[in-house]
Amino acid sequence: MKSKISKFLSLILRHKPETVGISLDINGWVNIDTLIEACKNHNHHITRSQLDDVVTLNNKQRFAISTDGKCIRANQGHSIKVDLGLKSVKPPKLLYHGTVEKFMPAILKNGLLKMQRHHVHLSSDDNTAYSVGSRRGNPVVLGIKAELMHEKGYEFFVSENGVWLTEKVPGKYLFRTN
Secondary structure, three states: OHHHHHHHHHHHHHHOHHHHOOOOOOOOOEEHHHHHHHHHHOOOOOOHHHHHHHHHHOOOOOEEEOOOOOEEEEOOOOOOOOOOOOOOOOOOOOEEEEEEHHHHHHHHHHOEEOOOOOOEEEEOOHHHHHHHHHOOOOEEEEEEOHHHHHHOOOOOEEOOOOOEEEOEEOHHHEEEOO
8 A cells, every 4th residue: 555655646746746736846845735635636545644654664765744744745756847955966986777688778878868857866885776677677787987977077966865866877987787
C-alpha cells in the first residue's frame, strides 16, 4: 500500500499535479490538507498518517514535509518547473550513475542527459547506483569524474535526500565500473 501511495505521490508532486486538480508553488510545495482533499475528490484516499509514513519510511526519502508541518514536496526528479532552492556545491572526486545495457550506446554517444527531468541524478556510492540500475534489468554502473567536471565549470547540487544533481554529463567524464 505504501509503495502504491509513494508512486502516486511521485506522479502528483513531480510530474502531474493537475491529475488531482492541484498546483504546486514555485518551490514545489503544496498544502497537505489541500493535497489530501484533492486526492479524495479524485478517488485516491490518502490519510495524513499514511502520508507521514510514506515520507518518513521511504528508503529513498523522495518527499519532504515543511518545517511547519503544513506542506509537502518531492525532493527531486521533477519534470515540471520548480525551484528547489538548491545551492551549487563542490562534488566529491567521483559520483556514480546506474543504468542498463540497452541505454549504453546512446550514453556513450551523447553522455548522460537530463531528458524530461530538471537534472541528471547521480549517487555518491556505486552500491546505490547499482540498485538504481537494477530496477530495469541487468545494471551497468557508470563512474563520473565529478571533481574534474566541477573544475571545468559544471555545477553540482545535492537534494535534501542526498541525490547529486547536474545538468548533463558529457561522455568524456564517464567510465564503466562493471
